Amino acid sequence: MKIHASPLKCVIGDAVATAESRGYHFPSAEVLSDGSIYIAARRDKGMNDPYGTTEAVRYIPATGEIVPMPSPTQQDLAEDGSRTAYMCYVSELAPNELIALYDLLEPQGHATMFDDKTFGICACTLRITRSHDNGLTWDAPEDVAYKTPDVMVPGQIYKTKDGVIGFHVEMHNHWEVDYKEPIQARFIYSTDGGKTFDKAAMIPHPRDFLAGDARPTTDDKGNICAFFWGFDLKAMKDLAIYRSFSADGGKSFSPVEPIELKKQITSPFWISDDVYMCIYQERFSAHPGLYAALSYDGGKTWDEENAVGIFVKGSAPKSENAFDSGNDEAYTFGYSTLTKLAPNKALVTFWHANGGTTCISVCELTVTED
Numbered sequence: 001m002k003i004h005a006s007p008l009k010c011v012i013g014d015a016v017a018t019a020e021s022r023g024y025h026f027p028s029a030e031v032l033s034d035g036s037i038y039i040a041a042r043r044d045k046g047m048n049d050p051y052g053t054t055e056a057v058r059y060i061p062a063t064g065e066i067v068p069m070p071s072p073t074q075q076d077l078a079e080d081g082s083r084t085a086y087m088c089y090v091s092e093l094a095p096n097e098l099i100a101l102y103d104l105l106e107p108q109g110h111a112t113m114f115d116d117k118t119f120g121i122c123a124c125t126l127r128i129t130r131s132h133d134n135g136l137t138w139d140a141p142e143d144v145a146y147k148t149p150d151v152m153v154p155g156q157i158y159k160t161k162d163g164v165i166g167f168h169v170e171m172h173n174h175w176e177v178d179y180k181e182p183i184q185a186r187f188i189y190s191t192d193g194g195k196t197f198d199k200a201a202m203i204p205h206p207r208d209f210l211a212g213d214a215r216p217t218t219d220d221k222g223n224i225c226a227f228f229w230g231f232d233l234k235a236m237k238d239l240a241i242y243r244s245f246s247a248d249g250g251k252s253f254s255p256v257e258p259i260e261l262k263k264q265i266t267s268p269f270w271i272s273d274d275v276y277m278c279i280y281q282e283r284f285s286a287h288p289g290l291y292a293a294l295s296y297d298g299g300k301t302w303d304e305e306n307a308v309g310i311f312v313k314g315s316a317p318k319s320e321n322a323f324d325s326g327n328d329e330a331y332t333f334g335y336s337t338l339t340k341l342a343p344n345k346a347l348v349t350f351w352h353a354n355g356g357t358t359c360i361s362v363c364e365l366t367v368t369e370d
Contacts, residue, residue, distance in 0.1 A: 003277065003292050003308045006364040010354075011059045011066055012041045017356025024055070026087040027360045028156055029339045029349040033095040036060045037339070038135060039349060040072065040088045040100075041360045047331070048114060050107035050122050051081050054088045056135070059362065069135050072100035076127060076141050082106060086113075086124065090135065091157040093165070093194050098131040100138065101154050101167060110175065119236070120173040124151045128197070145198040146188050149180035155214045156337070157194070161222030164249035165194045168203075168214030168226060185211035185228065187250045203244050204255035208233040211242065211256060215267035215337065217276070223247050225299060227268050227278070228256060241266045241280070243299060260301045267338040269346050274298040277367055279310065279336050279348055289313060290333050290350060292365050310363060311352050344368070 014021045027041040036058045044052035056069040073085040086103035093099055105113070106123040114121055129141040144152075152169040159165050166189030173179045185203040190196055203226075205211050210231040216224050224246040230239030240258035263280040270276055276299040279292045289312035293302045313332045336350035344367045351358050 001275065001294055002368055002370055003294065004366045004368060005292065005308050005310055005348075006366075008311070008361045008363050009059075009064070010359050010361045011039055012055060012057055013354065013357070013359030015354060015359060015361070017354045017359075019356075021354070021357045021359075023357040024360050025052075025351045025358060026335050027337070027349045027351060028087070028089040029337060029347055029362070030089075030091050030098075030156070031339060031341060031347075032058070032092050032098075032134065034134070035062065036067075037347065037362075038069070038090050038092075038098070039360065039362070040090050041351070042085065042087060047334075048112045050105055050110055050113040051084050052086065052105075053077060054085045054102065056088075056090070058135070061364075070138065072129055072131070072135070072138050073102050073104070073127075073141075075129070075138065076104050082108075086153070089154065089156045089167070093159070096132060096134045098135050099157055099194055100129050100131070101144075101157055102127055103151075103153060104141075108175075115175050118173060118176055118178065120175045120177060121151050121153075122175055124153070126152050126154060126169075144188070145196050146200055150174065150183075152188070154188075155216075158216060160189075160218065160224060160246075160249035162249040163191060163193070164251065165190045166197065166250050168216065170210065170212045170214070183208070183210065183233065185214070185256075187226075187246075187253065189250050199251075201246070201250055201252050203253040205242070209239075209256075213265045213335075215265065217268045217270045217338075219270045220272075222249065224250060224253075225268055225270065225276075226253070227259075227266050227299075229263075229265050230256075230258070238262065238264065238284075243268075259299060261304075265334070265336055267336060268299055269338045269340065271344060271367055275367075277338075277346070277365065278302065279338055279365075281334060281336060283331070287312070288332075290336055290348075290352075292348070294367070308365075310348055310365075311350065311361075313353065338365075
């Protein structure tokens with residue numbers, strides 16, 4: 001099998017920076033019933049900037065048109081910067097019925113999002129809002145029903161089998177304080193069609209282990225395979241990529257297990273039987289970049305030798321601590337995701353440097369037999 005990558009298409013920001021260009025990070029993408037792709041991203045001055053806002057577009061692949069959309073988070077934000085937005089994810093629950101999920105930040109005067117001593121995050125509240133006209137207008141936001149004493153940084157909402165709708169969360173401590181409960185990855189879900197997200201499935205993993213940036217894929221039977229970026233909270237450095245499985249729509253998950261990739265964010269995509277594709281972020285080798293690779297054993301091992309480069313650029317972080325603010329300027333790409341377009345085709349969405357600041361680009365990956 002072979003992976004074919006289309007040329008990059010800048011969808012938010014400027015492909016080549018100008019003096020007026022703004023910076024963008026943390027994109028998300030959702031294919032809508034009309035064939036367009038809803039893409040949201042955070043406009044900011046850097047990944048650790050706590051004073052971000054959300055911008056959104058609809059991208060129409062057939063024509064290449066990019067249509068600006070109202071921001072799902074706008075009703076929650078304050079002009080004085082006292083309330084800002086972190087990552088925002090928009091998902092389609094039914095034609096024209098969208099739901100947005102995001103963390104509402106309260107920077108409280110902090111210059112960075114993460115504290116350089118405790119690596120705790122600014123005060124956050126997990127919020128949702130809904131649209132009934134394909135994102136043209138949004139309802140008044142509300143808190144997610146499920147609560148924890150620590151900070152939940154969410155991923156994309158997705159529908160699983162048996163009517164379950166849910167999202168993974170990455171757990172963080174609050175600014176200048178330790179975790180209030182043992183760190184525990186979880187899947188927050190709804191069994192009433194997405195009206196109330198009040199249930200949680202715990203994902204077993206080692207102590208002092210951050211199961212970050214969950215990226216799920218489902219097979220033809222609706223079974224979930226979620227990949228996690230593993231991070232050692234004691235040594236403050238990357239571990240391998242880990243995975244966990246669910247056969248009941250996300251109501252329970254198997255203990256995480258490592259695969260033979262030690263990368264940063266890795267997104268899996270089930271193709272057929274034991275064949276998977278993934279994209280992974282390589283930041284610490286002599287050949288840094290965003291790559292796509294194939295697996296023929298269910299995602300345990302990967303054909304890195306024949307990996308396809310999507311964005312191959314220099315990136316030399318100062319340390320292996322992803323929360324070290326000194327790394328911000330060294331990173332040149334990140335927060336990549338795969339969104340299913342067809343059984344053998346997926347959309348890559350990620351941010352990257354553009355010669356002055358950062359922008360959001362997409363490309364299509366197609367897997368063929370040749």
